[in-house]
Amino acid sequence: MALQIYTYDADNSTYVIHSQNGLFTNPFQTSHDGTDGEIVELQMYLANDDASFYYNDLTLQALPLNLTGVNNLNYPEAFVTFKIIAQNEQPTAAQWAAVASGSLVTFADIGSIGFGDTGYKPFWIQTGIPAGTSVQNITQI
DSSP, rough: OOOOEEEEEETTTTTEEEETTBSSSSSSOOOOOOTEEEEEEEEEEEEEEETTOOOEEEEEEEESSEEEEEEEETTTEEEEEEEEEEEEEOHHHHHHHTTTTTTOOOOOOSSSSOOOSSSSSEEEEEEEOOOTTOOOOOOOO
């Protein structure tokens, strides 16, 4: 196996896999209030499931790389935002403001020669929808 992306299910005290071997095997979903606009934040985890492998200089980025418009005639400059911050605590508004949508987040080495770290590395993802957004499904992020 390799690196996987998880969320933590506190009700069942288990980690739920969302991306296995780079594939969207169980994609996570968010719902947003498009009338007033809304930001949703979710803590996720990156984990190595094979102790015989280690990784150096990893980066993670939400896709698509280009801006995703919301098709609002009144606000043609309105876009969905996708931000990532690697840390355990929920980021503050100031920390999110300092991150550009679609920017890369870097993880420290996961393991080293002879030692594959299989611990869960926390990160936060933020998706934002501006006010006045029409009802739609946006996929392949």
